[in-house]
Amino acid sequence: xxxxxxxxxxxxxxxxxxxxxxxxxxxxxxxxxxxxxxxxxxxxxxxxxxxxxxxxxxxxxxxxxxxxxxxxxxxxxxxxxxxxxxxxxxxxxxxxxxxxxxxxxxxxxxxxxxxxxxxxxxxxxxxxxxxxxxxxxx
Numbered sequence: 001x002x003x004x005x006x007x008x009x010x011x012x013x014x015x016x017x018x019x020x021x022x023x024x025x026x027x028x029x030x031x032x033x034x035x036x037x038x039x040x041x042x043x044x045x046x047x048x049x050x051x052x053x054x055x056x057x058x059x060x061x062x063x064x065x066x067x068x069x070x071x072x073x074x075x076x077x078x079x080x081x082x083x084x085x086x087x088x089x090x091x092x093x094x095x096x097x098x099x100x101x102x103x104x105x106x107x108x109x110x111x112x113x114x115x116x117x118x119x120x121x122x123x124x125x126x127x128x129x130x131x132x133x134x135x136x137x138x
Contacts, residue, residue, distance in 0.1 A: 044101040051098035058094060062087040 017025065023033040034045035065084050068074035099106045120137055121129050 042103045047097055047101035051094045051101055054094035055091060055098065058087055058090040062091065 022029040024030070034049070037043050038045050062084060065074070065080060065087065069076055069080065074080060096106055098104075099109055116137070120133065
């Protein structure tokens with residue numbers, strides 16, 4: 001690697017550290033942040049962290065199978081569909097863990113999602129409604 005490239009990455013690494021939050025860099029600061037959240041709310045910090053990390057990784061595993069099928073010629077065999085089924089089960093497990101960590105009823109979460117989508121789309125999906133949303137419709 002050239003001297004210039006090494007210097008660039010060193011400079012960039014320093015910049016990245018400067019713009020990274022303290023709880024992202026220091027375990028004690030992370031523990032304090034998690035404890036503050038628990039003290040100020042009914043959120044179970046460790047369970048929420050587990051859910052967030054699990055959702056990201058399991059979703060990535062599901063996406064990897066889909067990517068390989070659509071972009072790399074992986075066949076849509078029963079084995080691959082079964083693999084996706086298992087990954088969806090893992091996603092569900094972490095989703096329920098997130099609901100529990102936040103003290104949310106999973107049925108209410110689903111109902112709220114349905115209400116949000118009905119308000120956005122009515123009875124039929126339209127591209128315009130997916131791209132141009134009303135204020136507050138995230």
